[in-house]
Amino acid sequence: MATIKDVAKLAKVSISTVSLALNGSERVSADTLKRIQDAANSVGYSPNPLAQGLKAGRSRMIGMVLADLANPFYSQMLKQVENLLIDHQYLVVVASSRGNAKRERAILETLASQRVSGIILSSHITSPEDVAYLKSLKIPMVLVDHKVDGFAADFVGCDNRMASAMLTERLIREGHTRIAHLAGVEGLWTAEERNQGFRATMAAFGLEVDESLILHGDYDGDIGYKQAMRMLVRPDKPTAVVAANNVMALGALQAMRDLGIKCPEEVSLTAIDDAPWSKVIEPKMTMVVQDVNEIAEMATRFLIDRTTPAGADIPPREHILVPQFVLGQSIASPVKAASFQDSAP
Numbered sequence: 456m457a458t459i460k461d462v463a464k465l466a467k468v469s470i471s472t473v474s475l476a477l478n479g480s481e482r483v484s485a486d487t488l489k490r491i492q493d494a495a496n497s498v499g500y501s502p503n504p505l506a507q508g509l510k511a512g513r514s515r516m517i518g519m520v521l522a523d524l525a526n527p528f529y530s531q532m533l534k535q536v537e538n539l540l541i542d543h544q545y546l547v548v549v550a551s552s553r554g555n556a557k558r559e560r561a562i563l564e565t566l567a568s569q570r571v572s573g574i575i576l577s578s579h580i581t582s583p584e585d586v587a588y589l590k591s592l593k594i595p596m597v598l599v600d601h602k603v604d605g606f607a608a609d610f611v612g613c614d615n616r617m618a619s620a621m622l623t624e625r626l627i628r629e630g631h632t633r634i635a636h637l638a639g640v641e642g643l644w645t646a647e648e649r650n651q652g653f654r655a656t657m658a659a660f661g662l663e664v665d666e667s668l669i670l671h672g673d674y675d676g677d678i679g680y681k682q683a684m685r686m687l688v689r690p691d692k693p694t695a696v697v698a699a700n701n702v703m704a705l706g707a708l709q710a711m712r713d714l715g716i717k718c719p720e721e722v723s724l725t726a727i728d729d730a731p732w733s734k735v736i737e738p739k740m741t742m743v744v745q746d747v748n749e750i751a752e753m754a755t756r757f758l759i760d761r762t763t764p765a766g767a768d769i770p771p772r773e774h775i776l777v778p779q780f781v782l783g784q785s786i787a788s789p790v791k792a793a794s795f796q797d798s799a800p
Contacts, residue, residue: 457500466494517758518566518574519549520559523674526702527730528747529577532599535751536575543759545572554640554674556580560588567592573758578603581642595761597754602644609757611774613745615645615727616652618778619697621743622725623656625780626695630788631723635668635686635693637679637703646674649699649727668693672703679703683710687722694789695723701730704740719787729781739783746776 463470468487476483476491483491494500517540521529537547548571552559556579566574573595580586586605589596597609619636626634636653639646650669657664668686672679679702686692687710698704704726711718718724718738729744753774760766 457495457498459500461498462491462494462500465498466491514570514572515545516569516571517545517547518562518569518571518576519547520552520562520566520574520576520578521549522552522554522577522579524549524551526674526700527732528600528701528728528745531747532751532754535748536755539752539755552577552579554579556582556585560585563588563592567594572762573597575599575754575758577601579640579643595758595766597757597761599750599754600645604644607771609754609761609772611750611754611757611776612645613750613776613778615648616655618727618743618745619649619652619699620656621778621780622697622727622741623653624660625741626697626723626725626786627656627660627662629695629723629786630790631695632662632789633665633668633691633693634662634695634697635665635670637672637682637696637698637707638669639671639674639699639703641671646671646699653697665693672699672706674700674703676702676706679706680710681706683707684714687711687714687716693722695786696725698724698726701726701728701733701740701742704742705730705732705736708736719785723786725786727778733783738785741783741785742781743778744781745778749776 459470459473463473466473468491472483472487473491476488519533519536521533524530524533533549540547548566550562552562559579563574571594575597577600578598579601580589580603583605586603589603589606597611600612602610623634634657636650638650654664670682670686672682679698683696683706696707698707704724707724708718711722711724716722724740726740726742729742733740733742757772760769
């Protein structure tokens, strides 16, 4: 493997001159720079960006901390961020917090020790102590999907209140009044925003929220399944469900099938976020989707800005996306549901 020494020998200059040239120093003349570049190409030498970064006091690594890599929303985001950052010669180091704040902090401590250039973070941190730790990290950081109260940082995400409001309103206009909300992690910013969107829409139409029909599925498919079972075995089960994410919706659909409940004939189901399997399951889900690629692109752009010398002087920015409503076949009017039950043997 060619080394910087080989380049210096062929170009007939010192190793320090080669180093200066390859790092863009203006102290090297144009003629010398061309001779060094030609020599580097001739011997097949390519500078190691990771090693160069470490010499400058930072690596060419970007940390990406996500809640659940099995969730299609996060896996698609990771794919897009990697595609964008590789063009800037960054290596993405990804870790899953599993929605656990203690694990998340341990990951952040490890990334800090590795002198990463920046972090894209979907945070589950809520305690004042952990927020104080975030503030203490002098690392460029962009939050995605979840905000952290008390931590001023760039944020890219969706209008979560609008997302759940769109689904709730559609169900109400179909005639539903007894609507359940399969919510996310209690106390988490995004989950609370979606919960508030559901509640505000019910109130706007003069409908009371049955608190016993707001169950937290923690954005997890298995927990979503269990919570859906609890609400669906009731004699006064809801006629419709708003699931706060796609994997909980899948869990709820599985619960309906295991109980022999027809969707949407007996219970309508809606979800926030798309997933690859949404095109093959039946019924096709009525959902509100976020543009994951745009979230990834803006988060990457914000972070690259932050890694520049002027990055520390940029005020915190937000990029909030408007979600898109996608009509499927998973909703029906409660009149149809009642007719189905009356005709059942």
